[in-house]
Amino acid sequence: MPRQTTARIARLPGMQPPKREKFVSLAESRTVNAIKAIRVIAKLGNKAAYDYTEADVNKIARALTKEIEAMKARMLSTGSKETVDFNL
Numbered sequence: 001m002p003r004q005t006t007a008r009i010a011r012l013p014g015m016q017p018p019k020r021e022k023f024v025s026l027a028e029s030r031t032v033n034a035i036k037a038i039r040v041i042a043k044l045g046n047k048a049a050y051d052y053t054e055a056d057v058n059k060i061a062r063a064l065t066k067e068i069e070a071m072k073a074r075m076l077s078t079g080s081k082e083t084v085d086f087n088l
Helices: 019-045 054-076
Strands: none
């Protein structure tokens, strides 16, 4: 039986979903979008189309890892928004 997502659950007009359902719905869609974005970055691995070094790859991976760690820290404690900085 297919899993029903929270987005498909019928609601009465004007009724807001509980916080947990809203979190799950947004977390699932945003995580899928983040994974897709990482896969788009991975397409830069085509050596026939792009010229890059191992240092470039490591710098990209460090930036993504740093942001994942920042996301974990923000979610586990209250904190301020950080700016997005990245340069090769």
